[in-house]
Amino acid sequence: MKQIYHFDCARPPALTEKMLRIEIERRKTLRQTALVALAGALINWCLFIAAFLLYTVNIFLSIACISYTFAAIYGAGAIAAVYVNRRDTLWLLH
Numbered sequence: 572m573k574q575i576y577h578f579d580c581a582r583p584p585a586l587t588e589k590m591l592r593i594e595i596e597r598r599k600t601l602r603q604t605a606l607v608a609l610a611g612a613l614i615n616w617c618l619f620i621a622a623f624l625l626y627t628v629n630i631f632l633s634i635a636c637i638s639y640t641f642a643a644i645y646g647a648g649a650i651a652a653v654y655v656n657r658r659d660t661l662w663l664l665h
Contacts, residue, residue, distance in 0.1 A: 611647060615640050 622636035 608647075611643075615643055 618636050619640045622633045622640065625636065626633040
C-alpha cells in the first residue's frame with residue numbers, strides 16, 4: 572500500500588500539543604474575562620436599582636450609589652478601551 576503521508580520529513584508538524592494547550596488556555600481566559608465582566612455589570616445594575624429604592628429613605632445615599640455606579644461604568648469603559656488587544660498590541664497605537 573502506498574503511503575500518502577511522509578512521517579520522516581524534516582518539517583515540523585502543523586499543529587502541536589503545545590499549540591493546542593495555548594489555545595485552550597486562551598479560550599479559558601476569554602471565558603473567565605467575559606464572566607467577570609458580566610458579574611461587574613450585574614453588580615452595577617443591582618446598585619443602580621438599590622439607589623432608586625433608597626431614594627425615599629435617604630436621598631444622599633441614593634445619589635452616592637448612582638454616582639458610584641456611573642464612575643464604575645466609566646472606569647470600566649476606559650479600562651476596556653485601553654486593554655483591548657489586537658495581535659498582542661494595543662489598538663490605540665495602530
